[in-house]
Amino acid sequence: MQTVYLIGVDGSNCCGRAVDYVKERATENSGKVLVAHVIEWSPFTFSTPAENETRHLRREQELERAREQVVGPVVKQLQDAGVDAEGLVAHGHVGQTLVRLGRKHEVTCLVIGRKGASRLAQLFGSVANQVVQLVDRPVIVVP
Amino acid sequence: MPTVREYRYRLTALLLLLMTSAPALAQESIDAKIDNIVRPAADWVSSIIFWSFPLAGQQVPFVLVWLIAAAAVFTLYFRFINIRALGHGFKLVRGDYDDPDAAGEVSHFQALTTALSGTVGLGNIAGVAIAVSIGGPGATFWMILAGFLGMSSKFTECTLGVKYRNENPDGTVSGGPMYYLSRGLAEKGPGFAKLGKVLAVLFAIFCVGGSFGGGNMFQANQSFSQLLNVTGGEASWLYGKGWLFGLIVAAAVGLVVIGGIRSIASVTSKIVPFMGIVYVLAGLVIIFANLSAVPAAFAAIFEGAFAPQGIAGGIIGVLLQGVQRAAFSNEAGVGSAAIAHSAVRTSRPVTEGLVALYEPFVDTIVVCTITALVIIITGTWDPGVDPSAGVQLTSDAFESAISWFPWVLTLAVVLFAFSTMISWSYYGLKSWTFLFGESKVTDATYKILFLIFVVIGSSMQLGAVINFSDAMIFAMAFPNLLGCYFLMPVVKRELNEYWADLKAGRLIKAVDR
Numbered sequence: 001m002q003t004v005y006l007i008g009v010d011g012s013n014c015c016g017r018a019v020d021y022v023k024e025r026a027t028e029n030s031g032k033v034l035v036a037h038v039i040e041w042s043p044f045t046f047s048t049p050a051e052n053e054t055r056h057l058r059r060e061q062e063l064e065r066a067r068e069q070v071v072g073p074v075v076k077q078l079q080d081a082g083v084d085a086e087g088l089v090a091h092g093h094v095g096q097t098l099v100r101l102g103r104k105h106e107v108t109c110l111v112i113g114r115k116g117a118s119r120l121a122q123l124f125g126s127v128a129n130q131v132v133q134l135v136d137r138p139v140i141v142v143p
Numbered sequence: 144m145p146t147v148r149e150y151r152y153r154l155t156a157l158l159l160l161l162m163t164s165a166p167a168l169a170q171e172s173i174d175a176k177i178d179n180i181v182r183p184a185a186d187w188v189s190s191i192i193f194w195s196f197p198l199a200g201q202q203v204p205f206v207l208v209w210l211i212a213a214a215a216v217f218t219l220y221f222r223f224i225n226i227r228a229l230g231h232g233f234k235l236v237r238g239d240y241d242d243p244d245a246a247g248e249v250s251h252f253q254a255l256t257t258a259l260s261g262t263v264g265l266g267n268i269a270g271v272a273i274a275v276s277i278g279g280p281g282a283t284f285w286m287i288l289a290g291f292l293g294m295s296s297k298f299t300e301c302t303l304g305v306k307y308r309n310e311n312p313d314g315t316v317s318g319g320p321m322y323y324l325s326r327g328l329a330e331k332g333p334g335f336a337k338l339g340k341v342l343a344v345l346f347a348i349f350c351v352g353g354s355f356g357g358g359n360m361f362q363a364n365q366s367f368s369q370l371l372n373v374t375g376g377e378a379s380w381l382y383g384k385g386w387l388f389g390l391i392v393a394a395a396v397g398l399v400v401i402g403g404i405r406s407i408a409s410v411t412s413k414i415v416p417f418m419g420i421v422y423v424l425a426g427l428v429i430i431f432a433n434l435s436a437v438p439a440a441f442a443a444i445f446e447g448a449f450a451p452q453g454i455a456g457g458i459i460g461v462l463l464q465g466v467q468r469a470a471f472s473n474e475a476g477v478g479s480a481a482i483a484h485s486a487v488r489t490s491r492p493v494t495e496g497l498v499a500l501y502e503p504f505v506d507t508i509v510v511c512t513i514t515a516l517v518i519i520i521t522g523t524w525d526p527g528v529d530p531s532a533g534v535q536l537t538s539d540a541f542e543s544a545i546s547w548f549p550w551v552l553t554l555a556v557v558l559f560a561f562s563t564m565i566s567w568s569y570y571g572l573k574s575w576t577f578l579f580g581e582s583k584v585t586d587a588t589y590k591i592l593f594l595i596f597v598v599i600g601s602s603m604q605l606g607a608v609i610n611f612s613d614a615m616i617f618a619m620a621f622p623n624l625l626g627c628y629f630l631m632p633v634v635k636r637e638l639n640e641y642w643a644d645l646k647a648g649r650l651i652k653a654v655d656r
Contacts (some may be wrong), residue, residue, distance in 0.1 A: 043238050043250030045411040049257055049569040052249045052486035053404070057314035059247040091247030102241060 003031035008087075008098045008127070010037065011070040011098040018113035018142040019074055026058025026083045027121050031108070033085040035079055037070045039063075041091035063089050102137060109138040145280070177386070177602040185611035188352075192614040198315065201456040204607075207466050208615045210476045213624040214292035217299050218632060221638065225294035226498055231496040231645065240494070241653050248488035250497045255614070258483035258499065260415050261358075262506050263567030264559040265365045265534065266472030268422075268552070272536035273303055275524055278464030279454045283515040285465025290507025293475030294500045297600065297628050302496030303327060304481030304636045306405070311452035318485020320346045320478035321577045323628040331629065335529045342622035347574035348479060351589075352615035353479070356573070358567020359593060360600025361612035362560035367601040369534045373549045374437035382437070395561065396597060400478055400568050400588050408565055415562045418555040425551070426513035429544040430522065436520040443519060451611040470617070472511055474504040476553025482570045493641040498635070517541060568593050 007022050009015045026033050039062055047055075071087035077087035088096050088105075102110050114128040128141050195202040208626060234240065235251050274282040286405045300320065307326045308318025321343040328339025371379050381388065399408045447454070451461045474480055480502060487495050495645060513535055518524050524542035534556060541548040568590070575589040643649050 041247050043241065043246070044252050046255050046256050046260070046414050046416055047249070048405075048408045049261070049483050049486065049566055051409070051412075052253060052257055052483070053315050053317070053569075055247075056488060058318065060249065060314060090244070092243065097243070097246070101622065112182045139319065 003029050004105065004107040005031055005111050006034045006036055006098070006102045006105065007074075007111040008036050008038070008094075008113075009074050009121075012113075014101065014116070015074075015113035016123060019077065019109055021083050021140070021142045022111045023078055025081055026078070030059075031084075033083055033105060034101070034105055035071050035078070035085055036088040036090070037066050037097060038094045038097040039059065039066055039089065040094055042093065059091065062091070064085045074120070074140065075097060090142055093130075094127050095134055098127075098131055099134045099136065102135070109136070109140060110135060111131045111140045113142050146410075150219055151268040154164065154280070158576055163377075168610050171278045175597055181321040181599060181603060181611075185614075189610035189614035193620045197458050198256060199457070200461070201538065203459065203463065204253060204467075207470070208622060209464060209624065210296075210464055210470050210617070210620050211289060211292065213476055213620075214289070214296045215629065216530075217631065218292050218437040221635065224298050224497075224638070225291060228497050228500060229504075232500045235494050235498050236501065238649055239654075242651075243653060245488060247485050251487060253496050254487040254495060254508075257486075257566070258480045258502055259505060260289060260562045261479065261483055261570070262474050262502060262563075262564040263415075263419055263510060265362055265556065266357075266468070267506065267510045267514055267535050268556060268559070269365045269368075269534035270468045271511045272518060272540075273533055274464045274468035274564075275394035275515055275518050276536055277455075278445040279447045279451055280515070280519050280524065281445075281449070281451050281454070281461040282465040283444045283512065283519070284448035285513055286469040287465075287508055288514070289466045289469035290475075290503045290511065291475055293469065293473055293507065295501040296476040296624070296627070297473075297480060297499045297502050299494040299498035299631060300478055300481040300623065301484040302492050302637060303630055304629065305487060305492035305495045306633070306637065308485040311536070315574060316486055317574060317617035319482030320623045320626065321350075322485075322575060323481070323630065327630045327633065328626060333452065339626065342626050346619055346622040346626075348616040349615055350574035351571050352480065352579070353477075353612075353619055354571025355568040355596040356615035358388050358479075358570065358616075359564055359596050360603065362563050363389055363597045364603060365534045365551075366392075366557045366560040369538060369549075369553050372535050372538055375555050380607060385602040386598055389601035392561070392601065395595040396564050396568065397590070397594050399565055400572075400593070401587070402425045410434070411558060411562050411565065411579075412593035415558055418558050421551065422555055423510060423513060425541065425545060425548060426517050429517050429541070430513070432544065433520045437516070440516055440519045440541065444515075467613070469503075469511070470505050471613060471618075473502050473506040474616065476624050477619045479567070479616075479619065480568050482573055483566065489523050489642055490636070493634070493637045501505075517544075531540065538643040564597070602618075618650075 005022050005026060007018055009019070011082055022033055024032065066089045067087060067089055075085045075087045088101055090101065098110060098112070110131060112128055112131055115126065132141065170184045193204040218291055218553060218569060236255055238250060238252065241250065271286070274286060302321070303323040304318045308316050309322050324343040324346060325339045328342070329336040332508060367385050370388065371381050374381055396409065398404045401578040419591050447461060449458060451457055452462050456463070470476065480499060484495050489495060518540045521540045523536060537551045538552050547650055561591035571593065572586070572589050576585060579585040
């Protein structure tokens with residue numbers, strides 16, 4: 001069975017190391033990589049009627065922008081290295097959504113980068129913390 | 144051709160010009176002048192809409208019978224949907240049945256709270272005070288009952304709003320009674336198509352009127368009245384300067400609707416729910432502090448509802464006050480909320496109707512009841528109270544328990560009024576463009592008119608404003624509910640299919656996806 005990795009990217013440089021890591025692994029075992037970006041969004045916010053009217057349109061624009069600017073470059077970088085890669089973009093709570101995408105696509109394991117180990121992140125929890133707590137399959141955190 | 148941006152600048156400049164030149168026009172009493180001009184027209188309009196017939200020695204406005212009858216019919220026709228679907232409605236609001244792949248679209252919660260911010264407002268604070276001061280404590284009972292039945296009207300209109308909304312080529316959505324009246328009735332046959340068009344146009348005209356009346360002038364008027372109260376009443380430097388307050392509010396509204404400054408609107412949309420919670424909590428604190436007075440208050444409410452003492456018109460008079468203020472506050476049957484609810488993205492229109500059940504529930508059964516209880520248990524109400532007091536009565540009631548609360552209430556009132564105006568300017572604009580087509584000119588014309596009415600509203604006497612506001616908002620119920628009667632079998636079909644799926648476990652929960 002082919003190994004499938006799901007890597008969470010957010011456009012910052014910390015996931016560069018995670019990308020390098022997954023590129024190496026996927027090349028070794030000719031695995032597949034799903035490059036996922038989650039747009040932070042909550043259904044429990046308040047909005048005006050005018051915002052609601054254009055929400056569908058804005059959602060499409062947000063997805064398009066994320067596909068082009070965040071996920072696209074990483075997918076291309078992996079494909080250029082000969083790795084089978086595909087992009088995913090979704091709205092939602094970042095940790096929960098990454099875990100859900102991993103389950104939905106039945107991936108072998110999740111790969112996420114971690115920003116510096118600041119005290120603030122220890123206090124409030126980073127995306128890496130959330131994923132580790134929620135995940136239902138192996139997860140690799142690349143520091 | 145001017146670009147949109149240039150256009151906005153010009154409008155903003157015009158607005159500033161209006162603002163700076165107005166004080167120069169301020170002779171002894173601008174307020175009285177505006178009141179004199181507008182009052183006869185306002186009174187004439189309301190005398191038509193509130194055509195009434197005598198019953199048990201009391202003049203009963205036909206429109207109230209129309210509203211409450213429809214609410215009762217829908218409640219029976221959908222077999223007490225307002226009770227049996229409350230649990231499921233709550234799960235929908237909580238997002239239990241959301242498709243995670245559709246995340247990022249307008250959620251049920253957002254559609255509900257957006258619609259609520261258009262209805263929770265002065266109707267809950269000033270309207271209830273008016274009902275209690277004219278109809279006595281018993282009006283509360285009829286208000287709650289009307290709110291309860293009104294849930295079924297909301298269910299019907301919001302389901303239709305989503306089902307027949309228009310998805311524009313640019314990806315935006317427009318919905319509401321004008322669309323379900325014209326498109327829904329057209330499905331029924333060529334004769335109905337003509338009727339639907341007439342009803343849709345009538346609705347749109349009244350909705351534009353309502354957006355100038357209850358959605359605008361009433362709000363401006365009552366928030367100014369409250370501001371005047373806390374700053375010292377007739378001794379206040381603001382006394383007789385309603386036009387000035389109107390200009391400031393108009394400028395703020397103008398920045399949002401013409402200037403396109405979203406940040407003001409989105410800040411308000413976040414503060415308003417917070418203020419609502421503060422209001423409810425303060426009410427609960429007062430109620431709990433006077434817990435021993437609560438049984439007596441409920442006794443007064445029941446006694447006043449069925450055997451009122453010293454109220455003009457007796458039981459019918461009390462009932463009318465309760466029903467009228469409930470309808471004005473939660474707008475069930477009026478059709479306005481269907482415009483706000485139709486933005487939700489769902490494959491099952493019924494789900495939005497079920498969510499909308501919570502609107503009259505929160506608005507009338509929770510918030511209005513709290514206001515009424517506070518007025519009654521603090522003893523602020525007595526049979527001799529001035530019936531034109533409006534918001535002042537509520538303010539006095541809260542003040543008697545929490546001395547600094549009128550200031551908080553003032554802030555809440557102004558913010559509620561502002562958010563209600565933003566919502567209604569949207570409802571009105573949607574109706575306006577339905578009538579006149581979408582273009583920059585029609586858009587701007589409506590918005591300028593809307594701002595002018597803000598100033599007029601804060602300058603007029605309460606009586607004339609209330610009559611006109613009520614008249615326009617209630618007028619919307621005629622075409623809307625007539626259409627809903629014709630279309631209720633459609634809603635029933637949708638509901639039965641959905642309910643069968645729900646009972647058979649064919650609906651996938653979010654956690655199982």
